[in-house]
Amino acid sequence: MPELPEVETIKTILQPIVKGKSIKDIRCFRKKSIVSDPDVFLASLIGETFLDVTRKGKFLVFHLTHDKVVISHLRMEGKYFEGRSSDVPDKHDVLIYDFTDGSSLRFNDVRKFGILMLSNEKDYLLNPPLSLLGPEPWDLDVNTFHKGLQRRKSEPIKEALLDQTLISGLGNIYDDEVLFATKINPKMEANLISLKQAEAIKKESIRILREAIKNGGSTIRSYHPKEGVSGMMQNELLAYGKGNTPCSRCGFPLRKISIGGRGTVYCPICQHIEGKPLIVGVTGPIASGKSSVSTYLESNGYQKIDADAIVSSLYMESDVKNGLSSLFGEEAIKDGNVDRDYLSKVLLDGANKEKLDSFIHPLVYKRIEEEINNSKAKRIVIDVPLLIDSPLEEICDLIIYVEANEKTQIARLVERGKDPKTSLAINSGFPRGKAKKKAGIVIDANYDINHLKKELESYDFLLDK
Ligand SMILES: [Zn+2]
Numbered sequence: 001m002p003e004l005p006e007v008e009t010i011k012t013i014l015q016p017i018v019k020g021k022s023i024k025d026i027r028c029f030r031k032k033s034i035v036s037d038p039d040v041f042l043a044s045l046i047g048e049t050f051l052d053v054t055r056k057g058k059f060l061v062f063h064l065t066h067d068k069v070v071i072s073h074l075r076m077e078g079k080y081f082e083g084r085s086s087d088v089p090d091k092h093d094v095l096i097y098d099f100t101d102g103s104s105l106r107f108n109d110v111r112k113f114g115i116l117m118l119s120n121e122k123d124y125l126l127n128p129p130l131s132l133l134g135p136e137p138w139d140l141d142v143n144t145f146h147k148g149l150q151r152r153k154s155e156p157i158k159e160a161l162l163d164q165t166l167i168s169g170l171g172n173i174y175d176d177e178v179l180f181a182t183k184i185n186p187k188m189e190a191n192l193i194s195l196k197q198a199e200a201i202k203k204e205s206i207r208i209l210r211e212a213i214k215n216g217g218s219t220i221r222s223y224h225p226k227e228g229v230s231g232m233m234q235n236e237l238l239a240y241g242k243g244n245t246p247c248s249r250c251g252f253p254l255r256k257i258s259i260g261g262r263g264t265v266y267c268p269i270c271q272h273i274e275g276k277p278l279i280v281g282v283t284g285p286i287a288s289g290k291s292s293v294s295t296y297l298e299s300n301g302y303q304k305i306d307a308d309a310i311v312s313s314l315y316m317e318s319d320v321k322n323g324l325s326s327l328f329g330e331e332a333i334k335d336g337n338v339d340r341d342y343l344s345k346v347l348l349d350g351a352n353k354e355k356l357d358s359f360i361h362p363l364v365y366k367r368i369e370e371e372i373n374n375s376k377a378k379r380i381v382i383d384v385p386l387l388i389d390s391p392l393e394e395i396c397d398l399i400i401y402v403e404a405n406e407k408t409q410i411a412r413l414v415e416r417g418k419d420p421k422t423s424l425a426i427n428s429g430f431p432r433g434k435a436k437k438k439a440g441i442v443i444d445a446n447y448d449i450n451h452l453k454k455e456l457e458s459y460d461f462l463l464d465k
Contacts, residue, residue, distance in 0.1 A: 001074075001075065001076055001171060001172070002058065002074050002217070003058065003169070003170070003171035003172075003173055003174055003212075003217070003218075004055075004057070004058060004136070004168075004169035004170070004171070004174070004209055004212075004213075005174070005209055005212030005213045005215075005216075005217040005218070005233060006217035006218065007055050007058045007059075007060060007074065008055055008213045008217070009213065009216045009217040010060065010074075010080065011053050011054065011055045011060055014053045014060070014080060014105075015052065015053050017082045017105065018050040018053060018062070018105060019050060019051065019052060019053075020049065020050065021049065021050050021097075021099040021100075021101065021103065021105070022047070022048070022049040022050075022099060022100045023045050023046055023047065023048055023049070023050075023097050023098070023099060023100075024046070024085075024098050024099060024100045025046065025085075025098040026042050026045060026046060026095060026096070026097055026098070027089070027095065027096040027098065028042055028094070028095045029089065029093055029094060029095065029096075030094045030095070030109075030112065032112075033094045033095070033107075033109065033112065033114060033115060033116055034095075034115075034116045034117070034118075035115045035116070035117045036116075036117045036118045036119070037118075040118060041070075041116065041117075041118040044068065044118065045064065045068065045070070045097075045118070048064040048065045048066060048068055049064060049065045050062060050063070050064055051063045051064060051065060056125070056130050056133060057130070057133040057136070057164055057168040057169060058073060058074070058164075058168075058169075058171070059071050059072065059073050059129065059130060059133075060072045060073075060074070061124065061130075063121070067120050067121040067122065068118065068119075068120055068121075069118070069119045069120055069121055069124045070116060070117065070118060070119075071115075071116070071117040071119055071124060071129070071130065072107070072114070072115065072116050072117070073114060073115045073129075074109075074114050075109075075111070075113035075114045075115070076111040076113045076114075077109060077110045077111040077113070077114070078094075078107065078108070078109040078111075078113070078114025079107075079108045079109070080105060080106065080107055080108075081105070081106045081108055082103065082104070082105055082106075083103070083104050083105075083106055084102060084103060084104060085098040085099070085102055085103070085104045086102075087104065087106075089106070090106070090108055092108050092109060092110045093106050093107070093108050094107045094108065094109045094112075094114065094116070095107045095116065117129075132164070132165055133164055133165065133168040134148075134163075134164060134165045134166050134167050134168045135167065135168065136167075136168050136169045137167060137169060137170075137202055137205035137206045137209060138206050140167060140202050140205075142195070142198050142199050142202055143195075145166070145167060145198055145201075145202065146193070146195050146198040148166045149166070149190045149191060149193050149198060150190075150191045151191070152189075152190035152191055153189070153190075153191055154189045154190075154191065155189065155190050155191075156186060156187050156188065156189065156190065156259050156260070157179065157184060157185075157186060157187075157188045157189070157190045157193055158175055158176075158179065158186035158187070158259045158260070158262070158264050159190075159259060159260040159262075160190035161175045161178070161179075161201070162175055162260070162262070167201075167205070169205070169209060170205060170209075172240070172262050172263070172264075173218060173237065173240045173241075174205070174208055174209060174212065174240075176239040176240045176264060176265050176266070177208050177237060177238060177239055177240055178201060178204045178205050178208055179239070179266065179271065180238055180239035180265075180266065180267065180270070180271065181204040181207075181208060181238075182197065182200040182201055182204050183270050183271050184197055184200075184201070184271060185266060185271040185272065185273045186257075186259055186264045186266050186271070187257075187259065187273070188273055211233070211236060212233040212236075215232040215233040215235075215236060216232055216233065217233050218233040218234040218237065239254060239265045239266065239267070240265060241265070242254050242265055243255065243256025243263075243265045244256065244438075244439070244440045247267040247269065247270060249267065249270050250267065250269045250270055250461065251461050252267055252268055252269040252270075252398070252461045253398060253440030253441065254266065254267055254440075255267075255268050255396075255397055255398060255440065257394050258394065268397030268398060269461070277303075277372065277375055277377050277378055277379060277380045278378065278379045278380070278397050278398075278464075279372065279379075279380050279381075279382065279395055279396050279397050279398075280297060280302065280379070280380070280381045280382070280396065280397065280398045280399075280400060280462075281381075281382050281384060281387045281392065281393070281396035281398070281399045281400070282294045282297075282381055282382070282383045282384070282387075282399075282400045282402060283384055283385060283386075283387035283388060283399060283400070283401055283402070283435055283439075284385070284401055284402035284403060284404070284430075284435070284445070285385070285404070285409065285427060285430040285432065286385065286409065286413070286423055286424070286426075286427040286430075287404065287408075287409040287410075287412035287413050287416070287418075287423070288402045288403060288404040288408075288409065288445055289402050289404055289408075289412075289443070289445030289452065290383050290385070290402045291306070291383060292402075292445065292449060292452055293383075293400055293402050293443060293445070293452070293456065294306065294381045294382075294383040296452070296453060296456050297379075297381040297456075297462065298381065300462070300463050301378075301379060301463075301464060302377070302379045302380060302381040303375055303377035303379070303380045303381070304380075304381050304382075304383065305368055305371050305372070305380060305381070305382045305383070306382075306383045307364050307368065307382070307383060307384040307385060307386075308383070308385070310364050310367050310368065311360060311364060314360065314363055314364070314367070315337075315338040316337075320338075320360075320363070321333050321336075321338060323359055324338060324343075324356075324359075327355055327356065327359060328342075328343065328346050328352065328355075328356075332346075343356070344419075344422055344423075344426065345422075347426045348422065348425055348426060353426060357386075361386065361390070364384075365390060365391050365392055368382055368384070368392060369391075369392070369395075372395070378464060379464055382396070385427075385430070387399065387435075388431050388434050388435045388438060389431070389434070393438070398440045398441065399435070399438055399439045399440055399441075400439060400440070400441045400442075400443060401435045401436055401438075401439035401441070401442045401443070402443045402445045403432070403436070403442060403443065403444055403445060403446075404444075404445045404446050405446055406424070408445070408446045409424065410424070441459060443455060443456070
């Protein structure tokens with residue numbers, strides 16, 4: 001979605017194209033995109049002349065003769081193209097203004113979320129949608145902004161900044177950039193932002209948006225009405241789109257998480273929340289060498305929380321034992337203890353494995369969250385085989401994926417006295433590709449422990465120095 005700098009760029013490109021052009025005809029292919037009365041819109045603009053294009057928030061505002069105003073929002077994929085009236089319309093054209101000089105301006109919208117709306121000079125700022133927009137960073141009163149943040153309760157600052165009634169002009173890209181520049185964690189609760197931090201948000205928003213405007217915006221996709229015109233700002237971005245690449249300030253892998261459904265990138269070290277632990281998640285398939293990695297971190301000052309150990313302690317609890325025997329029969333409990341050999345056998349049936357997972361995983365996740373909340377450690381490593389797509393994934397500041405091939409896995413399982421065939425069959429569903437993609441560090445654990453240690457030591461940012 002184009003953000004303020006992109007819309008500003010488009011405005012600047014459109015100004016010379018439309019200024020002084022008189023509308024001879026309007027061809028509309030999708031009346032639904034006109035959110036005011038479409039028939040009035042089409043009838044009242046013919047014969048009028050474009051005087052100027054301005055921008056308010058992410059809205060383009062076309063000013064015409066007789067005080068008429070057209071408000072337009074590009075939303076996801078809306079684009080304006082200049083052309084000739086004789087050009088064949090594109091199938092995604094929403095509307096074409098044909099001008100008296102034979103040229104035309106097309107509003108094209110593949111995703112159909114863009115809007116057009118007729119208003120007038122007297123009213124357009126006083127009515128929605130423009131009346132709902134908060135101040136842009138350069139017009140922002142910091143005290144009012146700070147008070148607004150304090151009213152947001154526990155909403156993450158990342159989400160609060162996307163609310164255009166509070167501050168207008170920051171979308172997903174520049175929100176991440178501003179928080180990176182101000183060293184504020186995107187998960188930080190908006191009401192905990194200090195006045196000083198609110199001032200920093202204003203200052204960095206102005207600097208970053210001005211820089212983006214100067215660079216013609218970002219061309220994550222092309223929004224530009226003239227071919228060959230493309231923004232350069234994507235080369236200047238330090239956080240957005242850079243998940244799992246080294247932080248430009250400290251070298252720690254930037255982390256991409258989801259906040260309010262929006263992809264969010266931050267540096268776990270530079271944007272660390274004071275008083276909260278740094279959480280490293282170690283994951284990988286069975287017998288891949290996860291515990292060697294988490295033990296290495298533990299010996300370097302991390303508190304280790306081990307999901308397998310939590311499962312073992314849960315198996316000692318009577319509620320859990322009762323749950324297992326009602327799921328898998330009384331045979332699941334032998335001499336008062338969970339019969340793991342019996343469980344292994346029934347788990348070869350995929351449906352049983354799903355039953356067990358949906359029973360035991362929520363308990364494990366809850367226990368780990370409790371341990372983290374009660375911890376006073378500065379750094380915590382959680383060793384969790386099924387971390388990917390679990391509720392724990394989002395709380396990790398770094399994911400380490402430990403990879404081993406089947407040959408290595410079999411050798412290690414035999415060493416542990418396990419039947420490799422059964423163990424590998426039960427654990428065959430591990431999402432290797434997904435884990436690798438989400439990991440900030442991928443460890444190849446097919447070699448011996450010394451090799452592994454050397455590899456871990458090469459990531460010096462893992463240690464708190
Ligand atoms: Zn950093």
